[in-house]
Amino acid sequence: MSVRRASSARRRAQRLRHTSLFSSPCRQRYQCLHTRAQLRSSDSSSVFWAIMAVKWTGGHSSPILCLNASQEGLVASGAEGGDLMVWGEDGTPLGHTRFQGADDVTSVLFSPSCPTKLYASHGETISLLDVRSLKVSLDHFHVNEEEINCLSLNETENLLASADDSGAIKILDLENKKVSRSLKRHSNICSSVAFRPQRPQSLVSCGLDMQVMLWNLQKARPLWITNLQEDETEEMESPQSPGQLLNPALAHSVSVASCGNIFSCGAEDGKVRIFRVVGVKCEQELGFKGHTLGVSQVCFLPESYMLLTGGNDGKIMLWDVSSEVEKKQKSPTKHTHRKKTKKAAYTKQGRNTHALVTDEEEHGKILPKLSVEHGEKVNWLLSTKIKGYQNILVADQTSCVSVYPLKAF
DSSP, X not given: OOTTSOSOHHHHHHXXXXXXXXXXXXXXXXXXXXXEEEEEOTTSOEEEEEEEEEXXXXXXXXXXXXXXXXXXXXXXXXXXXXXXXXXXXXXXXXXXXXXXXXXXXXXXXXXXXXXXXXXXXXXXXXXXXXXXXXXXXXXXXXXXXXXXXXXXXXXXXXXXEEEETTSEEEEEETTTTEEEEEEEOOSSOEEEEEEETTEEEEEEEEXXXXXXXXEETTXXXXXXXXXXXXXXXSOOSSXXXXXXXXXXXXXXXXXXXXXXXXXXXXXXXXXXXXXXXXXXXXXXXXXXXXXXXXXXXXXXXXXXXXXXXXXXXXXXXXXXXXXXXXXXXXXXXOOSSOOOOEEEEEEETTEEEEEEEOHHHHHOOOOOSEEEEOOSOEEEEEEEEETTEXXXXXXXXXXXXXXXXXXXX
């Protein structure tokens, strides 16, 4: 099946995924669910405990595709059919609009400096709205030729990047209201784009061509490219089971840590990869696998190397990659190309035994700090503070926003 022919990037991506076995339509204004979560302590022991998930309902009537939060606690959500909602931090619906044409709202983005300004992509259009009056757009831009999948705003807020189904990334100059750059190197759908913090002229992108790219806007071509599928010859911590289908490494999501030099990528093969920007190129720091299906979302928590991942397997995981990142930052060894699994012979009680040694085992196996059985395929993940505490907000195949508190973690 051609992934380029679907009417919606999100819907097309969903066709690539397995159908979820779980379904829980929301019927109440607030609905609390006990979700079994697994917490791993530093000694790798496991403790099971219940997280109370709050469902925000009463806003959308179709699956929610994207989320974003303002610095003042407002949350915006975009859904199929052109639906856009703004919520209070207690889950109260504050505003609603439906864009003409009923194109899916695929990305929403608050302005950090002006929390009432909201950017929303629907179809090939970007609309600028005031959350206090959503019915009338302040401005709109039609700069992409195909459906937009992701928006990213740089720190100085003068440039807005929009990635679309053609594989192009349009850089919109918000002061002059015109395209300043058109970045065309992805040969398939560009699914995600993110400006690097502290570097307003630099961004990373990924796409369904299985490529991850580093860009500098002073040039029209990428500084660095890697193909994730070519990485498949390298062994990971979980060997393939007999009869298990190997999904292609279609790249769905990128997220850049607050430092600006570390970024993550989630792909259809179930892997999470961590990269470090070194000058004009990138090096893969580590790769690990916790999801049994594709990784649809990755999201670094603010000011940390804690990473949220969401998958088509209905799981949400929280990883701490700080020790690995900081360890390799001090090491002069290059990590661009990781070695295949190798056999190491050792002697135990007079017997020669062969053991499989992977890079992850040498540096300590990467395990999630938290694993939540959410039960629905994850369309979008967001970490934000609500009433002073960090929370995980989840958009999935339902019309509800799920909220998981992290204050107990």
